[in-house]
Amino acid sequence: MHVLFKHLRKAGNTEQRREYSHYLAQQMGPMIHALMLVGALAYLVAVIASTLVNHSSLPLWLRLVPLPPLLLVASSTRYVRQPRLLSSLTLLCVVLLEIGINLNGVDDVHRRSVVLPGLLLPVASSVIWLGRWDFLAAMLLCALGPLPMLLFGGTDNMQVLQYLVYMAIAIALSTVLRAFMARTLFEQFRLERQLREQVNTDGLTGLLVRNRFLELARLALGDIRLRQQPACVLYLDADHFKSLNDNYGHAAGDAALIALASVIRRQMRQGDLIGRIGGEEFAMLLPGLDLQQAGARAEQLRQSMHEILRPDGPLTVSIGVAECDHAGEVLETLLARADQAMRQAKRDGRDRVVSA
Numbered sequence: 001m002h003v004l005f006k007h008l009r010k011a012g013n014t015e016q017r018r019e020y021s022h023y024l025a026q027q028m029g030p031m032i033h034a035l036m037l038v039g040a041l042a043y044l045v046a047v048i049a050s051t052l053v054n055h056s057s058l059p060l061w062l063r064l065v066p067l068p069p070l071l072l073v074a075s076s077t078r079y080v081r082q083p084r085l086l087s088s089l090t091l092l093c094v095v096l097l098e099i100g101i102n103l104n105g106v107d108d109v110h111r112r113s114v115v116l117p118g119l120l121l122p123v124a125s126s127v128i129w130l131g132r133w134d135f136l137a138a139m140l141l142c143a144l145g146p147l148p149m150l151l152f153g154g155t156d157n158m159q160v161l162q163y164l165v166y167m168a169i170a171i172a173l174s175t176v177l178r179a180f181m182a183r184t185l186f187e188q189f190r191l192e193r194q195l196r197e198q199v200n201t202d203g204l205t206g207l208l209v210r211n212r213f214l215e216l217a218r219l220a221l222g223d224i225r226l227r228q229q230p231a232c233v234l235y236l237d238a239d240h241f242k243s244l245n246d247n248y249g250h251a252a253g254d255a256a257l258i259a260l261a262s263v264i265r266r267q268m269r270q271g272d273l274i275g276r277i278g279g280e281e282f283a284m285l286l287p288g289l290d291l292q293q294a295g296a297r298a299e300q301l302r303q304s305m306h307e308i309l310r311p312d313g314p315l316t317v318s319i320g321v322a323e324c325d326h327a328g329e330v331l332e333t334l335l336a337r338a339d340q341a342m343r344q345a346k347r348d349g350r351d352r353v354v355s356a
């Protein structure tokens with residue numbers, strides 16, 4: 001059994017757990033909505049059916065009281081994808097259903113059928129609970145919910161005992177169902193995340209691939225513009241890379257690219273974006289830096305590259321720097337200006353930084 005729960009420990013750091021609970025809310029949201037609606041409709045049908053065969057001391061309108069809030073809450077789950085709110089609404093549905101079970105079962109204790117909806121609830125809802133605590137709270141509600149009806153409805157101890165035994169079985173069953181569902185969903189989440197990372201990350205250098213870099217840089221640039229912050233783009237190209245490949249083989253070229261990426265990564269701050277946008281071409285978005293500050297960072301980067309030793313000497317790079325013009329300049333033109341500056345650095349003799 002502990003294998004079923006192992007995934008919960010594997011859910012990793014807080015960031016990953018948050019991502020996972022949002023993923024669960026997205027995946028389970030439609031099912032929660034459908035189940036809650038079915039629960040509300042089932043309640044209506046059960047009340048009508050029991051009215052036809054039973055004479056309850058409680059008036060019909062009173063037994064129908066939980067229905068409007070139940071329908072309202074069940075309907076609202078269609079639009080909610082925030083994990084905590086979704087869990088709270090789902091728990092509220094269970095509370096309303098338990099109130100309904102008590103209102104309808106109060107006169108029916110001698111026909112054990114009253115116990116049935118109470119037993120159905122934990123099993124039917126077992127797979128929809130997003131977190132461990134939601135599940136525990138729901139099971140507790142399901143177990144304790146019908147007790148007022150049983151304790152104050154004139155049932156004998158034998159019936160209460162029977163109820164407790166069946167409820168324990170129902171909760172054990174739902175625990176297993178939920179564990180299987182949670183394990184399957186966690187595995188799916190892990191695989192999808194891995195796939196997304198593979199698609200977005202360059203296999204050789206571990207940096208962002210071109211399309212992902214452009215996508216994130218566009219978003220970041222919009223944010224930077226809103227905050228009226230400065231920002232610069234660096235366009236970096238390794239020098240004489242073809243001769244490295246031609247003279248020493250592609251493996252030597254690959255090793256140089258890996259080392260180059262690791263130097264860039266070492267010098268980046270949180271919030272900087274780095275992408276491999278061509279074979280030996282890299283782009284960086286540096287939020288918060290003006291042209292002079294970004295030029296200094298580029299110069300530092302250029303010098304650090306000399307630490308990497310190619311078979312024919314130190315690795316050198318040419319870097320172009322361009323500052324974001326806040327008059328609505330799009331990423332493409334900003335990158336094009338940095339690229340032009342980089343080409344100028346090549347023309348000026350390579351191994352240098354040129355600002356646009």
Ligand SMILES: Nc1nc2c(ncn2[C@@H]2O[C@H](COP(=O)(O)OP(=O)(O)OP(=O)(O)O)[C@@H](O)[C@H]2O)c(=O)[nH]1
Nearest residue numbers: 237238239240241242243245250253254279280346
């Ligand atoms: N080993 C290796 N080489 C790559 C990779 N991607 C691109 N290249 C090589 O990088 C080289 C780029 O050559 P060029 O564009 O002519 O530029 P260069 O020789 O660096 O000359 P300059 O940029 O003018 O200094 C080509 O030989 C590509 O095959 C890669 O992933 N691995």
